[in-house]
Amino acid sequence: MLLPSRPRLLLVTAAAAALTLTSCTSREETPAAPVSGGGPAASAQSAAPSAGGCTLDRTGYPKVDLKTAVVGFSQSEKEANPFRTTETQSIRDEAAKLGIGKLLVTNAQSDLNRQISDIKSLLDRGAQLLVVAPLNSDGLQPALDAAKAKKVPVVTIDRKVTSQPCTDYLTFIGSDFVEQGKRAAQAMVKSTGGTGKVAILLGSSGNNVTTDRTKGFKDELAKTPGLSVVAEQTGEFDRSKGQAVMEQLIQSHPDITAVYAENDEMGVGAVNALKTAGKAPGKDVKIVSIDGTRNAVQLIVDGSYNAVIESNPRFGPLAFQTLQKFENGEPIPPSVVISDDQYDETNAAQKVGNSYR
Numbered sequence: 001m002l003l004p005s006r007p008r009l010l011l012v013t014a015a016a017a018a019l020t021l022t023s024c025t026s027r028e029e030t031p032a033a034p035v036s037g038g039g040p041a042a043s044a045q046s047a048a049p050s051a052g053g054c055t056l057d058r059t060g061y062p063k064v065d066l067k068t069a070v071v072g073f074s075q076s077e078k079e080a081n082p083f084r085t086t087e088t089q090s091i092r093d094e095a096a097k098l099g100i101g102k103l104l105v106t107n108a109q110s111d112l113n114r115q116i117s118d119i120k121s122l123l124d125r126g127a128q129l130l131v132v133a134p135l136n137s138d139g140l141q142p143a144l145d146a147a148k149a150k151k152v153p154v155v156t157i158d159r160k161v162t163s164q165p166c167t168d169y170l171t172f173i174g175s176d177f178v179e180q181g182k183r184a185a186q187a188m189v190k191s192t193g194g195t196g197k198v199a200i201l202l203g204s205s206g207n208n209v210t211t212d213r214t215k216g217f218k219d220e221l222a223k224t225p226g227l228s229v230v231a232e233q234t235g236e237f238d239r240s241k242g243q244a245v246m247e248q249l250i251q252s253h254p255d256i257t258a259v260y261a262e263n264d265e266m267g268v269g270a271v272n273a274l275k276t277a278g279k280a281p282g283k284d285v286k287i288v289s290i291d292g293t294r295n296a297v298q299l300i301v302d303g304s305y306n307a308v309i310e311s312n313p314r315f316g317p318l319a320f321q322t323l324q325k326f327e328n329g330e331p332i333p334p335s336v337v338i339s340d341d342q343y344d345e346t347n348a349a350q351k352v353g354n355s356y357r
Contacts, residue, residue, distance in 0.1 A: 039292075039354035041090070042173070042312040042338040053331025054166030061151040064128045064327055066320065068101040072122030075107040076115055076135035076159075081237070081265060082293040084133075086356040087158065087313040091131060094316030112139045119143035123150055130154045131319050132169075136206040137162050144168045155322055157315045160208045165334035170326060173318055173336045177209050180309050180340065181216025184260055184288050187307035187344060188217075188227065191286045195226035196257035199249050201242050201270060202234040203262040210234075213262045213290060230256065235266040242266025246273035257285055264291035264308060271304055282306055292343065294357035300348035308348075310341040313356060 056063060079085040088105065095103040104122055108115035112135050122130065123146055130147055134140055134156055144163055147154050154169040165171055188198065200217070203210035214232075221227055231253050235242035242261060246269060249256060261267035267289030274281040281287055282304040289296055292310035299305035318336065326332050343351055 039314065039356060040312070040341075041314040041317045044318060045176075045337045045339040053333045054170060054326070055331050056326060056329050058166065059151070059153070059170075061153055066098065066100055066129070066324055066327065069128045070102045070104065070126045071095065071100050071129045071131065071323075072104045072119070072125075072127030073106070074115055074119050074122065074130065074132045075105065076133045077108070077110045079107065082295070082357045083158075083263070083291055083311070083313045087133060087315060090314040090316035091319065092316070094320050098320055100320070108135060110135060112136055116140060116143045120146050123147060123152060128152060129323050131315075131323075132156050134159045134161050134207070136204075137208045138206060141168065153323065153326060155319055157319060158209075158311075158313065160335070166332075171322060171332050171334055171336060173315055173322060174338060175311050175340050176337050177212030178216035180290050180311060181213040181218075181262075182220040183216075183309045183342060184213070184290055184307070185217045185220035185224075187309065187342070188221065188258060188260060188286065188288045189224050190344075191288065191306040192227060192258050194224050196286070197230045197253070197255055198227055198258045198260055199246075199253065199256045200229060200232035201245060201259065201261040201266040202232055203237045203266075205234060210262060217260055227258070235261070235269065237263045237265060239265040239269040242269030243273045244269075246270040247277070250274070250277045250279075259285060259287050261287065261289035263311075264289045264293040264296035267305070267308075268293075268295050268299070271299060275304075280304075292341070292355050294352070294355040297343050297348050297352050297355040300343055300345060301352060307342070307344040310343065312338055312340055 073091045075088050077084050104125055104127060106118035108118050115135050120143060130152055132154055137160055140161055141163055156169055156172045158174045160172045163169055231249050233245045235245045259270050261270055267287055270287060271281040274285055279285055286306045288307045290309045290311050292308055296305055296308045
């Protein structure tokens with residue numbers, strides 16, 4: 001699946017300056033620096049929504065002009081993770097490009113209660129539209145209820161919530177995580193030749209990303225009897241934790257020949273652990289992960305990694321496009337599935353510039 005052409009670079013204008021956070025309650029006081037390595041923006045894979053989608057008239061929400069609107073963005077996790085850094089910057093860049101009235105950005109630093117508080121704070125500060133990157137699939141209902149009470153549409157990105165679309169929130173924009181897991185399994189079969197013992201580094205519990213990436217991988221891997229999952233343990237989508245888990249697995253399962261990491265950060269941690277143990281990642285132990293970070297893709301080029309299934313974090317253009325369509329009265333589907341690319345030994349050197357960091 002190919003993605004569309006890369007978005008235009010951010011223009012430094014007076015409008016962009018207006019996007020700087022000014023409230024002392026915000027988690028980020030100044031715009032982040034531009035992200036290195038610009039790749040294609042996330043694009044919708046699915047066709048146009050049917051007439052049964054969510055509309056402005058159906059919700060009864062007031063019409064908002066994005067050019068003068070106050071838009072709030074709630075980031076869930078610390079931006080040491082390249083996915084989060086790129087995601088936030090994409091929102092900032094697109095808001096500046098479109099000349100959005102005002103953008104307010106918060107970061108919950110992986111604390112669910114803090115994200116609830118952040119979203120309520122954004123509403124108190126006048127946010128008329130919200131883009132939310134949920135920390136967990138469950139638990140945000142109090143914040144969504146607060147937005148609903150103020151008739152503020154909420155677009156969620158990258159993780160689904162278990163609440164009801166067009167009732168508690170407008171729509172979800174993100175990847176098909178089951179399909180990502182399935183594609184990771186297919187890449188694993190290819191890189192291993194269909195035989196071996198696999199360890200899974202699970203993501204954080206409590207969100208659909210981990211659940212779906214695990215299901216997709218296991219269901220697809222089951223079609224190849226020569227490959228078996230011998231261990232699985234959570235690394236919480238974190239590099240250092242992924243490395244620590246891999247160190248333990250090397251001791252308890254020295255016969256592991258392949259690792260499926262549910263994000264690149266854990267995969268890179270696994271590489272570090274394997275090298276420390278005197279093993280050759282990418283050769284002695286095959287590694288497949290999901291995300292598309294520069295570190296992981298470069299490791300493929302270097303021969304220490306085998307494949308990466310992309311999970312595109314550049315949601316800015318599609319998020320604002322969806323909000324604009326809603327304000328125009330167009331029907332919005334309950335979810336907007338995006339297209340994701342893939343990296344392996346055949347294309348990583350040519351496509352490394354599309355990765356993010």
